[in-house]
Amino acid sequence: MKKLMVAAAGAGKTTYLIDQAHSVQSGKVLITTFTIENCGEIKKKLIKKYGYIPFHIEIKTWFDFLLNDCFRPYQCVFAKQLHSLNIGFMYIEGGQSAPRTQEKSFSHYFTKDWKIFSDKFAKFIVKTYEKNNDLIFNRLGRIYKHIYVDEIQDLSGYDFDIVTNILKAVENVILVGDPRQCTYSTNNLPKYKPYNNGGVKEFYLKFWKNLCELDEKTLKYSHRNEKIICEISSLLYQNFSPTEPCNCCVDKSEHLGIFIVPKSKTTNYLNQFFPIQLRLTASTRVDLNFSFMNMGVAKGLTLDRVLLYPTQDMLKWLIDPNHQLADATRAKFYVGLTRPKLSLGILVDDKKVAQYSHKFIVYE
Helix, strand or coil: CEEEEECCCCCCHHHHHHHHHHCCCCCCEEEEECCHHHHHHHHHHHHHHHCCCCCCEEEEEHHHHHHHHHHHHHHHHHCHHHCCCCCEEECCCCCCCCCHHHCCCHHHCECCCCEEEHHHHHHHHHHHHHHCCCCCHHHHHHHCCEEEECCHHHCCCHHHHHHHHHHHHCCEEEEEECHHHCCCCCCCCCCCHHHCCCCHHHHHHHHHCCCCEEECCCCCEECCCCHHHHHHHHCCCCCCCCCEECHHHCCCCCCCEEEEEEHHHHHHHHHHHCCEEEECCCCCCCCCCCCEEECCCCCCCCEEEEEEECCHHHHHHHHCCCCCCCHHHHHHHHHHHCCEEEEEEEEECHHHHHHCCCCCEECC
């Protein structure tokens, strides 16, 4: 079985993967995902559901997988000088670590103290593979009978080449993700640039169509969000089919749905419902007496209640869904909107509350 699964927020991507992995009768399973937080979430869900992590299942971050399964076993193939070096890892966020003019030198891939740049990781592995096609991926196919890649929308550039070779070499491959939740990216290199911002479905249609099937139905329904949350969040990405709530989302709790919270009532709202405060960046001030996190970090989590601290652009979008948002802002806003199972509070200046009262319930 080899397939790309495009999922809705709250559709149970992680649950699906751990159930598939647990049901495997023979062979080793690798589950890999981009962020450390999501890697931990997969482990926690496995333990919560089954009481342990089965010996045949390995869970790694994408960079851990690249470092220990793809890079270190063959680092000297690229250049003999690397044979005896204990090479470390340097994470690069945004931008590029070194200009293309240095591409033929070690400084293109490594720091002076021999740490490989995260944004050049996949590129180095692909260049090594080009030197000897019998290595790396043939080895992966012998080690793992199943490789499951979660949050596939976070991969970009040469990482797509890594996945292409995995599809060719490994017997069973499942790629799962929601292109609407592209809040992070493994690198910012120009290769495959048109597909590097959540364009994994388009990449499939261009390059993977003969390597795996496309499944947009299995994980179509949200098992998390109320109907109104599904409706509003779906407007952010109108080129996708609207997300529909599963019947399991029906809840008898009070205070369900989306609420506009006047800023003067912030403390009252926090004391009454204890929502998790979500903000775009750390520069937004929140009430430190209550739990909080950034929207991007919350990806993959299910929260009972959320209090959202929207930016001015987000507020304008709530009035007019045609208002333009930056790609990164749109993706993180989508994550913020789709975290809560029960209620979503949105903070608004008191004097502007009336602008939203025709669409949403105002907290009083």
